[in-house]
Amino acid sequence: WVLLLDLGGWRSASYWYQDLSLKPGYRGSVGRNYSSIWHFQMYTSMPPFERALALSGDARCPSGFYSMEELRPHIERPQEDPGGPGADGKPFVTGILTPAELREKQEGLSRNGFNQFASDRISFHRSLGVDTRPPECNDQTFSRCPRLPTTSVIIVFHNEAWSTLLRTIFSVLHTSPAVLLKEIILVDDASTQDHLKVPLEQYVQSLEIVHVLRQRERKGLIAARLMGAREAGGEVLAFLDSHCECFYGWLEPLLARLVQEPTTVVSPSIAVINKNDLQFIKPVMSGRTHTRGNFDWILSFGWETIPEEERVERKDETYPVRTPTIAGGLFAIYKQFFEHVGTYDDKMEFWGAENIEMSFRVWLCEGSLEIIPCSVVGHIFRTKSPHSFPKSIDVIARNQVRLAEVWMDDYKKIFYNRNKKAAAIAAEKSYGDISERLKLKERLHCKNFSWYLENIFTEAFVPDLNPVLFGSLKNIATNTCLDIGEKNPGGKSVVLFICHNMGINQYFEYTSHQELRHNIDKQLCLHATIEPEPVRVELCNFQGEGTVPAPQQTWSFILVSQQIYLVHSVLFSKCLMVEYGNIIMKNCDPANNSQHWSFI
Numbered sequence: 001w002v003l004l005l006d007l008g009g010w011r012s013a014s015y016w017y018q019d020l021s022l023k024p025g026y027r028g029s030v031g032r033n034y035s036s037i038w039h040f041q042m043y044t045s046m047p048p049f050e051r052a053l054a055l056s057g058d059a060r061c062p063s064g065f066y067s068m069e070e071l072r073p074h075i076e077r078p079q080e081d082p083g084g085p086g087a088d089g090k091p092f093v094t095g096i097l098t099p100a101e102l103r104e105k106q107e108g109l110s111r112n113g114f115n116q117f118a119s120d121r122i123s124f125h126r127s128l129g130v131d132t133r134p135p136e137c138n139d140q141t142f143s144r145c146p147r148l149p150t151t152s153v154i155i156v157f158h159n160e161a162w163s164t165l166l167r168t169i170f171s172v173l174h175t176s177p178a179v180l181l182k183e184i185i186l187v188d189d190a191s192t193q194d195h196l197k198v199p200l201e202q203y204v205q206s207l208e209i210v211h212v213l214r215q216r217e218r219k220g221l222i223a224a225r226l227m228g229a230r231e232a233g234g235e236v237l238a239f240l241d242s243h244c245e246c247f248y249g250w251l252e253p254l255l256a257r258l259v260q261e262p263t264t265v266v267s268p269s270i271a272v273i274n275k276n277d278l279q280f281i282k283p284v285m286s287g288r289t290h291t292r293g294n295f296d297w298i299l300s301f302g303w304e305t306i307p308e309e310e311r312v313e314r315k316d317e318t319y320p321v322r323t324p325t326i327a328g329g330l331f332a333i334y335k336q337f338f339e340h341v342g343t344y345d346d347k348m349e350f351w352g353a354e355n356i357e358m359s360f361r362v363w364l365c366e367g368s369l370e371i372i373p374c375s376v377v378g379h380i381f382r383t384k385s386p387h388s389f390p391k392s393i394d395v396i397a398r399n400q401v402r403l404a405e406v407w408m409d410d411y412k413k414i415f416y417n418r419n420k421k422a423a424a425i426a427a428e429k430s431y432g433d434i435s436e437r438l439k440l441k442e443r444l445h446c447k448n449f450s451w452y453l454e455n456i457f458t459e460a461f462v463p464d465l466n467p468v469l470f471g472s473l474k475n476i477a478t479n480t481c482l483d484i485g486e487k488n489p490g491g492k493s494v495v496l497f498i499c500h501n502m503g504i505n506q507y508f509e510y511t512s513h514q515e516l517r518h519n520i521d522k523q524l525c526l527h528a529t530i531e532p533e534p535v536r537v538e539l540c541n542f543q544g545e546g547t548v549p550a551p552q553q554t555w556s557f558i559l560v561s562q563q564i565y566l567v568h569s570v571l572f573s574k575c576l577m578v579e580y581g582n583i584i585m586k587n588c589d590p591a592n593n594s595q596h597w598s599f600i
């Protein structure tokens, strides 16, 4: 064994172990956080035959680096008219439209949730303009020994527009080295639109390495990806949504990282393709600032900038960014590791939560998740899903409950407190059988969720597992509930709304620190003001160890009189109340039922 103490950054060692004929083994860290303090990795010598192979320049594994020639794409991108619509990733400019065109645009928008009218007028082969990645991305070389793995790109779709689907396919063919791209597998999740039936097979036949699989019955993206994965012949699976465009050089850095760390799941950095004009907006990479994935306590995925200490540790932009969660649509993984680590939960349906499930599972079961900055792939983000889901059950909540039950231990309560529908599904056990998933967890000796919070997502605020009081905070006089409101400029307003009893926007808890806290994605606390200024929510001052709640955020809830007053001495005797629809602080009067509140 060789024990290596790495002081420079959590992965800086892995670059040169191959030159010393070492193979990476157990990796760990000493200290609070795996991305700071001390890191070590055990290395073993390569078995003699592997070393011989690595050093001899064997034909199967030649020494040196891949040349540009060897990494030629599957199909060379045809010459493009630089003035063409959307060329070089520029926005599509809409001129004055005829009534028929206007109708077409409107229909495209409501069918897809993005501007299909624009997409239909942009070339399938458009280039994405100049390389704005940091120079080290372009200078990166890829070792031929061990060689980069072959890849099956898997694209699942349900009623995708022809032009976005075809542009996704061509962008893969134009940017992925032919030696690495084994095939593109399209999986149709029971689309109903005619263009996605026989014409699709006919069209892609000429592209040779593009195959179509059909899921006859609509089951959702999880089952569709699993079908694609089963059929895939490549060593690596690279999943893409059906409205993506790959930037030059996207694949090699993903594969190179997988070779170094075969138990990693790598995501490209995702560029935004604007849903209105199809502009390809490249991620800005400056000052080593990067975004990574997170989740909140209603289990939705979100983005955040990486912690400062990780930012300063970064040496250059070719280094991966460790991420607590992945967006889920765009990632690459060794097929073998995908199978080892439990593919997906095949009893999750339609859409949603599979990315959070995969994120927790991979981290807890000895893998890791990374974003590779030099790999850039664009995706059309839309504001709402154009797809319909069955009405009988909330499919997303059901998927979330499955993941909470399997992976979150006691912390699932934090989620259930905030999402009543999920709590009901959990209580009725109507989320289906999870025994297979629990067996998997057992078999792989996966860690507890607390390990994930303490080691991987250390920045996450963990709310009270058992808050003093929680639910919706109802005002007795008006029979309405505190609500942080959908339209919430600066996250500061708080309004009264009909009590809907679903949690989410109306979820508040009276914490062990006497805050009235709405902590779902942001950490918001009810914040007292001086009359007549309306009471609002502000970021909570209490953020865990070493901090205390602000005086304006420290409340006393008197259960007997149902009054809520401020603990703060000067404002003592001021109570939370409703007057003419406003939430304000006024002198306490136990007889006034506008000052009476209860958690329901």
Ligand code: UD2
Pocket (backbone or CB within 6 Å): 156, 157, 158, 159, 160, 189, 219, 220, 221, 224, 240, 241, 242, 243, 270, 327, 328, 329, 330, 350, 351, 352, 353, 354, 355, 379, 381, 382, 385, 386, 387
């Ligand atoms: C995001 C992810 C997506 C998935 C989802 C959560 C990104 C950029 N996107 O979705 O991959 O993880 O969150 O579940 O990370 N589709 C089907 N059948 C369906 C619904 C969708 O095949 O019933 C296809 C759809 O055509 C698309 C993919 O699945 O190719 C993802 O769906 P989406 O694009 O509507 O969702 P998005 O991007 O919000």
Ligand code: MN
Pocket (backbone or CB within 6 Å): 241, 242, 243, 329, 379, 380
């Ligand atoms: Mn998508």
